Amino acid sequence: MIITVTLNPAVDKTIYVEDFKLGNLNRIKEVRKDPGGKGINVSKVVAKLGSKTVALGFLGGSSGEFVANSLNDSPIRDQFIRLEGETRTNLKMIDTITGQETEINEPGAKVKQKDLRRLENRLLDTVGTDDFVVLTGSLPPGVPQDIYAKLINQVQASGSKVILDTSGQPLVEGLKSKPYLIKPNLEELEVLVGKKLNSLEEVIKAGQKLQQEGVTVVVISLGASGSLVISKQSILHAQPPKVEVASTVGAGDTLVGALAVKLTAGSLKEAIRYATAASANSVAQSGTQVCNKEGVKELLKQVNIIDKSIKIVS
Ligand SMILES: Nc1ncnc2c1ncn2[C@@H]1O[C@H](COP(=O)(O)OP(=O)(O)OP(=O)(O)O)[C@@H](O)[C@H]1O
Numbered sequence: 001m002i003i004t005v006t007l008n009p010a011v012d013k014t015i016y017v018e019d020f021k022l023g024n025l026n027r028i029k030e031v032r033k034d035p036g037g038k039g040i041n042v043s044k045v046v047a048k049l050g051s052k053t054v055a056l057g058f059l060g061g062s063s064g065e066f067v068a069n070s071l072n073d074s075p076i077r078d079q080f081i082r083l084e085g086e087t088r089t090n091l092k093m094i095d096t097i098t099g100q101e102t103e104i105n106e107p108g109a110k111v112k113q114k115d116l117r118r119l120e121n122r123l124l125d126t127v128g129t130d131d132f133v134v135l136t137g138s139l140p141p142g143v144p145q146d147i148y149a150k151l152i153n154q155v156q157a158s159g160s161k162v163i164l165d166t167s168g169q170p171l172v173e174g175l176k177s178k179p180y181l182i183k184p185n186l187e188e189l190e191v192l193v194g195k196k197l198n199s200l201e202e203v204i205k206a207g208q209k210l211q212q213e214g215v216t217v218v219v220i221s222l223g224a225s226g227s228l229v230i231s232k233q234s235i236l237h238a239q240p241p242k243v244e245v246a247s248t249v250g251a252g253d254t255l256v257g258a259l260a261v262k263l264t265a266g267s268l269k270e271a272i273r274y275a276t277a278a279s280a281n282s283v284a285q286s287g288t289q290v291c292n293k294e295g296v297k298e299l300l301k302q303v304n305i306i307d308k309s310i311k312i313v314s
């Protein structure tokens, strides 16, 4: 089973503006609302691909109800803890002329100590000995920076594997607990290593270092350039097919969700092939919509996997 934890979910409000001008009055042409937050998106992917998923985290207020109602209409099992505060609304703006996407995310509702303890207990009650647990997204106010580190230790002690997809200090702390898989994007990796990475070789070296420090699989996502998958056995560059971009919001979550589904049954190479097709399919959907099985199937043959292992001397 794939269990996701979204400590800071959101209603993603996507607004379409024609020729956005900073500092001027801009009028919205169209609005759409989707349940969001990284772990929720991962659960949406897992459900679309036909696997079982449970979603945990915090929800509150009318925005929280909006998210909960959409989960109820899906096969995702809702194990969210209800908070007194209001689940955040994250603004995603698309300029219909340039296609440029701008994201403005709220900090999220404050979490109390007692709610955090309930979440920890619920996660430990839910996790078995052979699950994937996806810990992902930013932390809302009130949650300590080392929460993911703590949850990784608890979950992995039970035999299940953790996929960690976060950034900044929660990622730095989380790495100390050696999660099974991490998926930083290039910018998050550069912040982590404290320098610009100017070539694919430099990115690979940085990923190899993390792998040698104890992460079994390091997946570095590179937007339209695909992803690098670094493990002890291989270094793969997965290149996606060209698609018409509607929204890249949730592309990384789709990569993670599809990887989790396919890693339970197949090789890393086939898992990243499938996940690359899935995330390309997700960027072709508007708002925070994820992939669909038929669309993924159509793109699968167009994914290119290059084995970089032979060229790299570590
Ligand atoms: N324009 C694109 N065309 C095809 N595939 C894409 C495109 N953009 C992203 N992808 C796919 O989606 C994956 C994840 O994208 P990206 O690196 O932007 O993740 P991210 O920054 O974590 O995204 P987010 O935080 O919005 O979910 C990439 O590795 C790639 O396979």
Ligand SMILES: O=P(O)(O)OC[C@@]1(O)O[C@H](CO)[C@@H](O)[C@@H]1O
Pocket (backbone or CB within 6 Å): 008, 010, 012, 035, 036, 037, 038, 041, 090, 103, 105, 136, 137, 138, 139, 249, 250, 251, 252, 253, 288
């Ligand atoms: O503020 P965070 O937790 O870093 O990211 C939250 C978020 O931007 O990530 C998802 C896309 O990956 C969206 O659904 C959501 O709004």
